[in-house]
Amino acid sequence: MIAGRKDDHVRHAHEQQRRPAGDNRFDDVRFVHHALAGLDRSEVSLATRFGGIAWEVPLYINAMTGGSVRTGMINRDLAIAARETGVPIATGSMSAYFADASTADTFRVMRKENPGGFIMANVNANATVENARRAVGLLEADALQIHLNAVQETVMPEGDRDFSAWAATIEKIVKGVGVPVIVKEVGFGLSRETLLRLRTLGVRLADVSGSGGTDFARIENDRRDRADYSFLLGWGQSTPACLLDAQDAGLPVLASGGVRHPLDVVRALALGAVAAGASGLFLKTVLDAGVPGLVSLISAWLDQVAALMTVLGARTPADLTRCDVLIQGSLSAFCARRGIDTDRLATRSRSFTSTVEGETSDD
Template sequence: MSYASRKDDHVRLAVAQQRESMAGHRPCPFDEVAFVHHALRGTAERAVSLATEVGGATWPVPLYINAMTGGSPRTGEVNRGLAIAARETGLAIASGSMSAYLADGSVAETYRILRRENPDGYVIANVNANTTPQMAARAVELLRADALQVHVNAIQEIVMPEGDRDFSAWPCNIARLTETLDIPVIVKEVGFGISADTVTQLTDLGVRIVDVSGTGGTNFALIENARRERADFDLLADWGLSTPACLVDAAEVALRNGVTLLASGGVRTPLDVVRGLALGARAVGVSGHFLSILEAEGVDALITAINTWITRIRQLMVLLGAETVRALADTDVMLTGRLAETCRLRGIDPADYARRSRNPLRQMAPTSRIL
């Protein structure tokens, strides 16, 4: 099957998944995170700053359009709409995997449109973990990218009929990219999560920005299974760590090693964005939800939706008394359900999160471990 056909399948199946999720047919891990309401802690809206720092750059809002697509005429049009929305709202934007371009230069414009329509924005190129530094440099040059996103997707590849079956070189390849590129390298999952142990390993490889990209959003195990002739590989449908679980698990390691955490996967609302920021993410990425709006209603509707999200994020910060993005990491949150159980099994006391604002010496998410 051609790259173009595969990319079109991915968009079609991802949109179908998103519609199912928004209809309430799938639980969302972010619903296991609730803020403790303190009635007199609100601040003034004019005092709130949404600016956040990622890889030495200041983003105007802690929200970005995460990697989606490219490589076919249809997906090129999707990228055009996403780029226009990013330009009009100030969001950073990541391309979809550029493997199709690296294999066939004729599809370059389906990716380059991200920069053409968004000449002054923060644009992130996306490649797989098998990419050589020379290939990565080509991807970066095509988009005049501000950062490189390296996706790790072993689960997707295993289920994909034509996928890779050897991931042993990935750590070495990632290290080579961090050593040779002069822009930030972001490592992200594709929806199955990154654990604290993996963040530690990535730190040793020179990575300083990690997008945990946990479960709860687009599920590429299900997408690739739907592309199989018999759809006979659904045993990995529930594999992985949720985005909130990844953030809690990795908070201590990230703080200790100076790693910036980004969060994506299962983000449906502005409240989910603020929940992710409160759990230690510096910014939160959205893919499926924004794609579904673009496909159903067009780019103007997507711009309106994103601007509404930005307003709601600011208003939620007002209610929480958080005047900066980093201040959200001092708010009290209750971790419940499966998330709380995951915390306990990983040696993290969820009760610390419910009372962390009482500690004036705190600088980040609580890191106490159950002894």
């Protein structure tokens, strides 16, 4: 039953990528162009550091699948692409492995094909500390994702209905698993209030994983005998909204959900993300064009991210948070309702420029 569900998820996620894209709030984020801001490309570094983790690039392949023969083959291909491009990668939920140990190789193949890569295991918020450790051990994982998916579980015909123990479980896993823990949504977003709550539980890293990409409410609704949860389609906050909401929450955040191209990666970094991840488009690419197609796509993205940083005058991903951005449209309306000051983002390069000029003058 679990294997069939995992195959269903892949099929429906792939189908979503074939449909016209819906609203994506990344387009409400625009850079102010400064024509003399450009750098020498050789000065640009894609390396990012956060929460004791060091990645050579600010891009990762986010959690997708595992638990069936077909999904094991997909994980193999994704791992090879990660190895060839140097990007970190996360496996999909490992609940299938806890229920049936014979599925282990559909997840373990990631480490087999990518022995030196940064790999994240993935468990749900009902997992025991013992199972979290099993997941990390199976993959020799460098970090653990705990996914929050109450909306998906609610629509899923066979999903969980009790979410009351999640906070306590997360706290136990963080204390007992022995690797960095990243708490993530699955496409409905993490609010500032959620991030602050996670901090009290000992969590030090989060992936906001907002709406705008793969919609798991739609996937689970399509699996139902009657599509009677269609009113939940589009639920949650967009990734840019979550990033703006996360300011001053005190947690390094990663950005996934609706990342369509390198400009979205750079937008996410400019809004404070330490790295950006993608799933749906990478899944579609590996299914349609194989490993060579995905390697080509990721390589192009990394090159183009560096090119955009060069134009914007950002030597590192963190420097993008000094670039001026305009927040427009419904994203601006969201910020106004949440009390988020976006005006300062439009002129923040001035304070940095003044500081640099002052240092030059003193010299």
